[in-house]
Amino acid sequence: MSGSGQTARRPEGAAGGGGAVERAREIAGSLEYTGGFGNEHASEALPGALPVGRNSPQRAPHGLYAEQLSGSAFTEPRAVNRRSWLYRIRPSAAHPPLHRTDNGKVRSGPFTEAIPDPNRLRWNPLPDPAPGTDWLAGLWTLGGNGDPAERSGMAVHLYHANAPMTDRVFGNSDGELLIVPESGGLLLVTELGRLAARPGEVALIPRGVRFRVELLDERARGYVCENYGRPFQLPDLGPIGANGLAHPRDFLAPVAAYEDVERPVEVVTKYCGQLWAATYDHSPLDVVAWHGNHVPYVYDLNRFNVIGTISYDHPDPSIFTVLTSPTDTPGLADVDFVVFAPRWLVGEDTFRPPYFHRNVMSEYMGLIQGAYDAKTAGEGGFVPGGGSLHPMMSAHGPDRETFERASAAELKPQKLDDGLAFMFETRRPVVVTRQAAEARHRQKEYDSVWQGLERHFPS
Ligand SMILES: O=C(O)Cc1cc(O)ccc1O
Ligand SMILES: [Fe+2]
Secondary structure (H helix, E strand, C coil), X not given: CEEECCCCCCXXXXXXXXXXXXXXXXXXXXXXXXXXXCCCEEEECXXXXXXXXXXXXXXXXXXXXXXXXXXXXXXXXXXXCCEEEXXXXXXXXCCCCCEECCCCECCXXXXXXXXXXXCCEEECCCCCCCCCCCCCCCEEEEEEEEEHHXXXXXXXXXXXXXCCCCCEEEEECCCEEEXXXXXXXXXXXXXXXXXXXXXXXXXXXXXXXXXXXXXXXXCEEEEEEEECCCCCECCCCHHHCCCCECCHHHXXXXXXXXXXXXXXXXXXXXXXXXXXXXXXXXXXXXXXXXXXXXXXXXXXXXHCECCCCCCCCCCXXXXXXXXXXXXXXXXXXXXXXXXXXXXXXXXXXXXXXXXCECCXXXXXXXXXXXXXXXXXXXXXXXXXXXXXXXXXXXXXCCCXXXXXXXXXXXXXXXXXXCEEEEEEEECCCCEECHHHHCCCCECCCHHHHHCCCCCCCCC
């Protein structure tokens, strides 16, 4: 049996076999959410399942077990304190020992497979996955920095999948996962309920929250920023004022929905960089009610309120920050998630695309849709599903074609409306994995996009 206080229901056996996509779509079509970034949400899938007035009554309603899931130290300041109380059919503690399992293509900090490479690197999309590849099996690490054991740093992953996770659940002790679909929609069946994330939306799974991924299309592809550090938060707005950029109410958390499944379920955990697994005799996605602020959410990037110049010059892309994971140094992020969304360009006497620059931060960029204004579109260029890495202090910016076009362009107001790109910008160099360095889909000739930028200075 499965149930939800609202409408989400997972029919028995929905995870595998024919019709899985249709069933996942049906569920995704009737999902309900509860809005507000960082809010104290509360939800129950059965009336009366959520205790009132206390978190841990002597006997929780309906014979449920109460459990606290802490995403911050108990004593962190209230503004950044994260925890949720879960009321579940079985306590999470009742599980058999975890055993090491194959890491597949997942790698973790400390990233030591290759020496840090100062070169600008670019990749085509991942090749199609082998038949029967689920989201976890199709997770492929490009690189990263820091160390999950230090709770600092990040990893860049890509995924490609063509099968749902069947009786298989994943939870990441090493950090939160920001999932950026590029093609194909995902149904994320989590301990706290179900979310759908389609291209143009991003989803966040908090540290420790277990989930299964089903597909809303025959295949899915996208990116993941794994954040080992402090949970992503909304950036401060300073002189922008009380509104702008990503608005808190557009972040949607799920409502409670549980599955009461008594059959073997493989539960995979990533812990300090390695995958461990145990076979439970039930599904751990059995939370009937919950409340708190350590919650998954989905956000539609089209809701981002883009701010830019209305006079001259190209502002730094920090004005496009959706989410930031701060460090103890004011203004310095462990990692920022930045989006380049459709917008008007109106700058006068201005080179409008991204400028030539060298940056102490390291920049991984991906493309969700269309083209990016600093790079030539099309095959062999910066394409949806591909990615580029511009490491600390590497010189980059517009490619030759873009420079020539933008230097000569007539500066009338121009709408950039066919493109959705993003950046994971991080404080430490991103060290690539061996599989990313040696990948056949790496563009070995990337440097050539800056060849032929001619001297114009008179000799
Ligand atoms: O390199 C990039 O394309 C990202 C970027 C965009 C921009 O508008 C200004 C600086 C920057 O690093
Ligand atoms: Fe850059």
